[in-house]
Amino acid sequence: MMNCFPVLYQDELFYSIAARYKRMCGIFSKKALYRDFCNTEERQIFMYLPLHIKALVGNLPYSTKITESYIINNHTMYPYLTSFLSNDRADIIYSEMLAGSKKNLLTYVGANSTNSRFDKHLKYCNQCYKEDLNKLGESYWRRIHQIPGVLFCKKHKSRLIESDVPTNNNVNDYFCADDVIGNSIITSNKDKSLFEFYELNIKYIEGVECLLNSKVQRKDNSFIIDYYLSKLREKKLASRSGSIYMKEFLKEFKEFYPASYLYSMKSYYDCDNANNWLRLFIRKDKKSKSVLRHILLMQFLGVDIKDVFKTNDVEHKKIVAVINKPRLDIGERKEQWLRIIKENPGATRRQLKDIGKGVYTYIYKYQKEWYHKVTPIYENIKPKGDIVDWRERDKKCLKIVRRVVVELLSKPEKPIRITKNKIRRECGITSYFKSEKLIKTHEYIDSVVEDIDTYRRRKIKWAIEEMNEKGIWVSVYKVHQYAGFGEVKDEVVRKMVEKIIGE
Incomplete structure (x- = not known):
């Protein structure tokens, strides 16, 4: 049972709460901190989706009014990261955060992919820091400043500054914001880059605030995509049947967002690439999609995020029936076809078809027997091919x-x-x-x-690099599994992994 606990500040990141508690109690050992928080010495206080919240609340002083739900919804990234997940999947993550989990929850919600990751270091606003010291006597790390794509402090209209505190899941220590910022204080942020996109980014930040602070009624992916399609129809970028005019869509999206802004938001794409993210994003599949890109797309479509989640009905694909009424009767069609044959002696059936497409289609569909009777057959003798220049x-x-x-x-x-x-x-x-x-x-x-050994070495090096980037502990067994070699039975592979790890 804890004897004290810090006052929780508005929008404070859970990591920041742990850091202030550690300083308040004079704790030096991380294991001692874990015991106080989680009744375990295992590392459970992760940066964005911490675990064992139920144990923490059970350890708080009796007089506290802090609940599990309050911590998860107001001090973790749970509301943001689960906004576009199904209720079932969001409930699983909530349960794992309450009780503890061996899963990497960031990977489970799709936030560990290259274009969805959080920044590598915690960010802060210099003006917020100064205000905190004047009002509170200390400062803290804010959730919204850590969201991918948030480039400015909305309150002070200033660029966020990157600290030296790493954000990967392998949290090495817990640093209070004022301890870090105070040692590297910047009196004014002279970096004016991206200020030309300030208004765009503020709109994005408002969308983030909505997801963080509003309890949205989650929709499944199929509903969200149908909603996007209905809005694309309104912008004349999709047909009534639901076909997207992809070339125009990609072009207009790029005209709406400057290239340098898309680069900053890790969302630039090549229009000529058939697998660019925007093409794939509007497909109905079960893959987790970047929350950042959901907000960018909604901003482009000119919709309010709250409206998306409040909407219960959406226009699905329309089946458009086209009834072609022939302008000419069958007799006139036959006369036209006979005229085409007469005017093009020696032409093959394929050539006649190309010359009189509309007439051919109707005749072949409704008068096939007559077509074969009157249409001559000529062989299309292909000219001898040119000699191949093999060089x-x-x-x-x-x-x-x-x-x-x-x-x-x-x-x-x-x-x-x-x-x-x-x-x-x-x-x-x-x-x-x-x-x-x-x-x-x-x-x-x-x-x-x-050869097989060269390929194995390349795959092992890839696995080690990926694991280091994701903050996964590198060991022979884990590299073996991550690289896809199965169980550690092959002595040659095991020795190869050991050697490369030691390089």
Whole structure:
């Protein structure tokens, strides 16, 4: 049972509460802090989605009015990160936060992907810090300042400053805001970059505030996508049947948001890339989608976030029935077709079809027997093909293969082994790929294909790099599992992992 507990400040990050309690009680050991908070010496006070909240509330002084729900909804990132999840999934996360979990909850909510991660260090507003010292005698870390994409302090209209306190899940220590900021105080933020996008970012921040401070009625992903489609129709960017005019949509989104702002929000995209995030974002699938990008899209569509969650009905795809009424009767159609045949002697059926498309379609659909009776058949003799310039083809093929190999090696997901068949499939070259006349192409392929050991080493290094980036403890067993080798049975692989970890 705790004898004291800090006053909880408005929008204070749970990590900040733990840091102030540690300083208040003069605790030096992290394990002692964990025992006071969670009745366990295991690391459970994570930066954004802390665990064992039920145990913490049970340890608070008897006179406290602090509840589990109050802490989770007002001092953690739970309201923000679960806004666009199903009720079932959000309830699972809530339960895990109450009781404790072995899961990485940030990964579970989709906040550990490259474009959804929190910033690497805690951020603060210099003016807020000064006000806190004058009013409270201390300062604290604010939740909203840590949200991805929040670039400014809305209250003071100033750029946020990055501290030296890391935000990964492997929390090494708990630092009070005034202890950190006081040692590196900046009297004024002279960095004026991005101020031209201040109004855009303030609109985004208002959306974040809505998710943090309002208890929204969650909608499933299918409903949200239908809502977006209905708004795209209003902007003339989608058809009545629900088909999105993708080229115009991508172009207008980029015109609405300047490129440098999209870069700052980790949401820039290439319109020519068939797999850019905006194309994939409006698909109906079960993947967790970035909250930041939901807000960006709503801002572009000109909708209030509260309205999205208050809406119960949305216009789904409309089935549009088109009834074509022929302008000419069947006799006139036949006369037209006979005229086309007469005016194009020697033409093949394919050529006649191209010449009289509308007439052909109607005749073939309703008068197929008559069509075959009157339409002549001529063979389309193809001219003998040109002699292949294999030297030029080799150059082009080599260029394609080089590009494919670079793309395979630079993919962020688990490495794929570079083999001849894999290169061939990715290039889409089948008929002449194995030709011995592609000399330089095959020389290059032989130089880049991976034997099993080379591939294993690359996969191990990728796994270690990913684990370090996500704050996962690196051990032989964990690297073995993360890289996808299965159980640690292969002695060769185990020794290879040990050697690379030790490098």
